[in-house]
Amino acid sequence: MSTSTHAAPVAVPQQAGHGAPGHGHGHHPGLAHHFDDLEQQRDSAVYGMWAFLAQEVMFFGGLFIAYIVYRNLYPEAFAHASNLLNVPLGATNTAVLLASSLTMALAVRGGATGSKPTQLIMLLATIAFGLTFLVVKYFEYAEKFEHHLVPGPTFMSDPAHVSPFFTAHPEEIPHARIFFFLYFAMTGVHAAHMLVGAGLMAWIFLRAKKGEFVPEHHDALEMSGLYWHFVDIVWIFLFPMIYLLGYHFGDHHG
């Protein structure tokens, strides 16, 4: 071929014009250069966030599948091992997260109504709840280390913290170890998401302080809210699956 043998026989009917790029004239300051209007920008943010959350579902899904497989293979070990968890702390954290979802929703509402004080107060409350969750989690993990319930060479080596609750056959101990590995992996990955969420909220808080979020443009606030709710929902699944499993089997604490 050569570049000229078959130039298109029709004139290319484009470029009428002045060459003015189709943007850059007196738009909302929050509008990025490559979007036509705020609506397109918002749609993109919404689609993008949902696609990201779909990705997150699949990511956690891998852990959930592993949980389901081993829970089915070793139901007895899982039920007994579940008894070793601290249900009051887990329940406290559940309540804390549910409350944080409420404050988050109110913060987003503050964006929709354009109320800066609402945004700031509610974001602070959300951050506070998030940090509370992490602190409680820290104490829970510390307790597990002290009680030798962390998978590893000394796993379940401290009878005081095992025998009253774990009455399954000793052969089940390796399987309980799998339970605890999954406990740490699942709650650990969740906690990492909480940490990211808290950082995100701090950033959103600073932007809110600058008065960036107005009724017609508060995508970032809203999308961060979606993320936050998602992380909460993951916990809503984790709590019964991990903490309440023993209760379900009716032989808790003995």
Add this chain to the structure above:
Amino acid sequence: MSAQAVAAPREKVAAPEHRETYLNHDYSWKSWLFTVDHKRIGILYLLTVAFFVAIGGLFAMMIRAELLTPKGDMLEAETYNKIFTMHGAVMIFFFLIPGVPGVLGNFVLPLMIGARDVAFPKINLLSWYIFVTGGLLTLFVAATGGVDTGWTFYAPYSSTYSNTRVAETAIMVFITGFSSILTGLNFLVTVHTMRAPGMTWFRLPLFVWSAYATSLINVLATPVLAITVLLLALERIFHIGIFDPRVGGDPILFEHMFWFYSHPAVYIMILPAMGVISELVAAFSRKRIFGYSFVAFSSLAIAVLGFLVWGHHMFVSGQSAYAGLVFSVLTVLIAVPTAVKIFNWTATLYQGSVEFATPFLYVLAFFGLFLIGGVTGLFLAAMGLDIHMHDNYFVVSHFHYVMVGGMVTAFFGGLHYWWPKMFGRMYNEAAGKLAALVIFVGFNLTFFPQFIVGYMGMPRRYHAYAPEFQTLNVLSSGGAVILGAGYLLAALNLIWSLKFGKVVTERNPWGATGLEWETQTPPIPHNFEVTPRVTQEAYAYHEMYSGKEAHGVH
């Protein structure tokens, strides 16, 4: 398709004065490394992908050199294991997966839909940085110890027994995965929200459909690989985990989770390539694609079905016979949408005014090679046959036919096709054709003998083999040299053209439809002078050419 603006007289000769393009509007290093322009990011991908493919190619040559003789005389068994692992991992994660979306997708997708950029330009740049970081650190791990598990990282060898750097490699794969996820996310949203006025879903070029389908897989499958390799790394680092059978773990679960990603991943590799082929077939036969909506939906069908067939990699791994049966049937089903594409492409060629330009030679090569690859995939999908073929060279040959014969061939075809748009220069046509021919011959010489030697029973992943397999292996190694020379020739021709190739200033040197051909060559930074308004279907070749010349039968 055409823009509804007032027809301006077409520039015949490039005006001598300075034309601003995305390439020349800023020459600084910074303007490249911090660019958020999808076109420049495409070029960044091109450079890095070329680097990784060269490294992967070196590993391949070492494999073929070792296999010249039956004895394992050149490389220690351990070294050989590391070499083929790195070959597979580098090629798959750093070339085959990001290749077409990263380079061609980034460059042409926003142009094709009449957008100024992708929906999230900064995230697009972030994807590239993640990709480069993951890639370079993987090479660093390879250079400082390497890994010997094969690209499949099967547990418990990887989780417990191998004493190479599995954890580090797993973490690199984890990191790189996010590049793929973010690119997929970006393309999904871009197709949804960034289309120009009038660019309805059924006016989208088929490349966009296949990029969309690929992105779905990127977003939904890659995170599963991420969590899988994360669990693997945790198990390696802390010596505790869930894949070690000695303490009740289930290594088969690892295989399930790995293939749940890695089978869809083969469609991440081939779907964008199929999109390229659709564009080229229409452009070089000057016809609208036969059965447009079938081709479009077959991409989605492949993406969906691709999630349901992973068990065909595990027929002999100890999954239940019933599971095997179901996976076998579903695998055969997935050949249907694949065949739909092939039939529609060939039907498009029928009575088209076909032009045998370089990109089109790659299309023909793709047809032949991908067909063989797909049909041998069907052999493997038959559970009974696969018990014999599994993990021998027949499988190796199958996936090279689809990945190299399919994806890489389409990639080269697409690169030649969009090259003048990207750089405003035309490569040497004779050298381009010669390279395509050499690649085709070299490819078959390399990989066809592997079908035979596999069928005869030569297993994969050993540095030594039985003497009766030598002739075929020597043929294969010889072919590899020819194949390498072909790729080199094609690459050199393209590089040569950057400086010496004929300057192209026409908007549409191929006389093809598509918005990317309606903007300046090379495009201006923001793609279009005026946002185009689309009034026609994609591939309106009939409208474009009717009454001008006799182009086949209309």
